Amino acid sequence: MQTALLIEQILNGLQFGVMLFLMAAGLTLIFGVMGLINLAHGSLYMVGAFACATVAAATGSFWLGLIASLAAAAAAGALIEVTVIRRLYDRDHLDQVLATFALILVFSEGTRWVFGSIPLYLNIPPLLSGAIPLPGGSAYPLYRVAIIGVGIAVAVGLHLLITRTRLGMRIRAGESDREMIGALGVDIRTLYTVVFALGAALAGLAGALVGAIQSVQVGMGEPVLILAFVVIVIGGIGSIHGALVGALLVGLIDTLGRFLLPVALAAFMGPSAAASIGASLASILIYVFMALVLAIRPRGLFAAAG
């Protein structure tokens, strides 16, 4: 097997992993601090992509679009936290799932109402277009390298935020004991809104970054949401570190599985059958992995305290 191809596929797996991390970080943060299952996280991802596409089309600048995606997703997140989510913290998970599922429908149909069903155009900025050479004569798209860079920067930033800042201290305190931190005089309502908006902004950023290389359309968030849930279950619900490790593992397993399984199967069956069966097996691989992790560590790899 060619080394260049393998290197390229590992990079692809990393890039997919950091993209999942941006989604999973917000999801796991919100669950860890507020105990809330937010199915509408995928809608915030969609909001980010649509905001970026709209602003980029109006101004011609992807970078302004990127800022707009952060702002729009954070604003949408803060808005639904104040109007809907806030009423759900004391309810059980079933009510939360029901209400946030309703939010998915509201966001999807609202977006379709405003933008229509035809996918929007969003392309990557000229600065990041093209490919950079890899050892072995291969090449790799510059934009995907940039996504990996953004993902690492966000991971480092979140780590510093949680371990080094006052806000991070409060988030950790909120994770361990919600009543106590309220009793100590921290404005828990504002803290929740801030954490929710932060998680939403990360989802919006992921949506905008990915929208530029995929398609910006209604319903784009839900497939990613499912994978993000797989990631946080593997990583341990509530743990940012777990989300990072889980996301990278899922990204690598999925990408390398799709690439290597058909090749492996081709050793003892026809290429057509191997392609077809390999593709089917690869699509269940991450779920098999999740089941294995849960069998060995039922609370995930990095289970949060509490």
Added chain:
Amino acid sequence: MNKIIAAGLLGLGMSVSGLAFAEPVKIGMITTLSGGGAGLGIDVRDAFALAMKQANNPDVTVVTEDDAMKPEIAVQIADKMIQSEKVDILTGIIWSNLAMAVVPSVTGQGIIYLSPNAGPSPLAGANCNANYFNVAYQNDNFHEAMGEYANADYKKVFILAPNYPAGKDSLTGFKRFYKGELAGEVYTQLGQTDYAAEIAQIRASGADAVFFFLPGGMGIAFTKQWAQSGVDLPLMGPAFSFSQDVLPAIGDAALGVKNSASWSHDLDNAANKAFVAAFQAEYSRLPSVYAAQAYDTANLILSAMGKASISDKDAFRAALKEADFDSVRGSFKFNTNQHPIQNIYVREVVKEGDVLTNKIIGTAFENHEDAYAKDCKM
């Protein structure tokens, strides 16, 4: 005054001739109106509605429901439409996996199904059914045309399609006519949005061209990622990968790509010119190949209603099979398995002003039949 009387007489004459079969017909449309595949379903719904509006026939009612691209929902809607809505005809399904779940069961219950898009191979061959009419194509057809087209220029093609019935039909169709060597053959997940792994394989395969079938959002994602990958090979595919519903989102990355279809908006016939103009006037966008097929489906039903009553199923099916309507595809007739015999064209993505669209550059097949008709005993 004479004109008014003439118009009155004409109206009277039409209502009298219409009286013979003024049997109300209820059509159930199950199509994809939400999620990633909604652009296709909306074109089908809109073009169908346009034909019905133009016909202005008070005997027809259409009920539409969204299948959300999920087979189990499509099956539930079909049951509901048959049992509580009492529809006479069903139509509208975009995706072959949904068609496979719905069509055999509804045709078995004596309901006529007309397909405006999906044409899975099992329903074209041994399992053909008198109640099943495919107005669009058999799934293999467009891909066969690209296989034939590729023979001229390419020796080592890499082929790629999603892992579902139409994806398998696609690569089977391509390979039926393509004579060269295959650089690789890959099935992706249905609904997949990231193709970096596949593009890396194509790069390493030493292919001289790429054939791919990725309808809707999948094709948008693939083409944009392809443009960034630094791999410089010609792309080709069936019309579904470069249809009017996805071209604006792909952008200039699609320019110059060759693709195959039974229809294009510049196809030169009177019915098509009228259709394209009316569709643009009504919806302010260019129609896609899905819209054209749905428009033909509606006009086929209307033509049969003028000849036979829906209560006489045998006569109505015979009237459908005559295909006595002005197809926007020009020549159109049904084969023995009730799938189309039609021309397949090669198109190229071009820019007309600011709008990306397709232009016919040649004909791959004239009066093309599908490969499964011989297995159909009907």
